[in-house]
Amino acid sequence: MYEEPVGYATAGHRRYRRQPSGYERFMQEQNIPIVRGIGVRDVRELGLAPWKRMGGQGCFIHLDRVGARTGMYVVEVPAGGALNAERHIYEENFLIVEGRGTTEVWREGSARKQAFEWQPGSLFSIPVNTWHRLVNATSSPALVLGVTTAPITLNLFPNERFVFDNPFEWTDPYYEREDYFKPREDFEPHPEKGHAFLRTNLIPDVVHCYLPLDNTRGPGFRLFRFRMAGNTNFEGFVAEYPSGRYSKAHYHPSGAVLVCVRGKGYSYTWPKELGARPWEAGKEEFVKMQEYVPGGMIGAAPGGGDWFHQHFSVGKDPLRQVNITGGSRSGVLRVEWSNLDDDIAGVSEEIHEGGYALSYRDEDPHIRKAYQEALKREGVKFEMPDSIYA
């Protein structure tokens, strides 16, 4: 029974814990491991458990400050088997980590099944509320990373029947077009940001596909952005840093997750409040670091608020990263911090120009030193041009 406070005593607990959200309850009910943190070194190292709903072994990845809006999981498609067919009213992207197989897609009640093949590095998206099934006809298991907007959807509508068994048909994103999953390679300028941009529903191989020169996040940086399957939230990119080079630091709110698909590297991330030079300020204990190899990932700004992040290629191969979660500057998140008529700074605009990227000149001297030591351990040459520090 509730008791009113007496006199000027205050009501309520001084501190309290919140209850799980609709998506957090959904995850708990699936009875598979939930991995938390700022990133993962390699999803192949994660412990999986039988996942009845999906029909394969799996686990959730619920990264700090990302999991409120973006759901992630890995699931194994058994050798000579298939996952259960499903449909849902949230958006879903798949990145193939290991193995080969086929995805079948069809509309409720339609006999026209479309199928396309995948291999390691294939990236595709399932149109909202269409049936889909991942099939593995080979003799070894396949490992798949799934990325969804299930958190937004289940947090707003915590009703599994509404989300997974909803008769409403979105006819717009999927017309059973013959060429729907035919990969497209015709880059156009991004309608807002101007970077190379691809509208496609399938990228057969993000590990080896061509990336146009971009240079915005560092010298020799390559990039294209993409939009798939009529998604409103998921806009992603494929990006690459040459061997022996690293990105400028920049800051923004959380949202983006970068998955390593080639090379190896590490990322630093720290709250903007620590300033541009946290080592020099004696605050390095608050800088977080994640190392990763292909199959690993880092939440770009895992602390909430604005966090700096900076990525370092340490392998002999270039470091290639895929963003399949969207981020604070694409999809629904940007509506939270920008008005429709705001002039938004792009990645190339530096802090001293009113942007949010830190020039190499202004970065903490520790960063270059530690990077050179990391390269030495790997036997890789430092390739940053001198001129960018001048």
Ligand SMILES: [Fe+2]
């Ligand atoms: Fe970023």
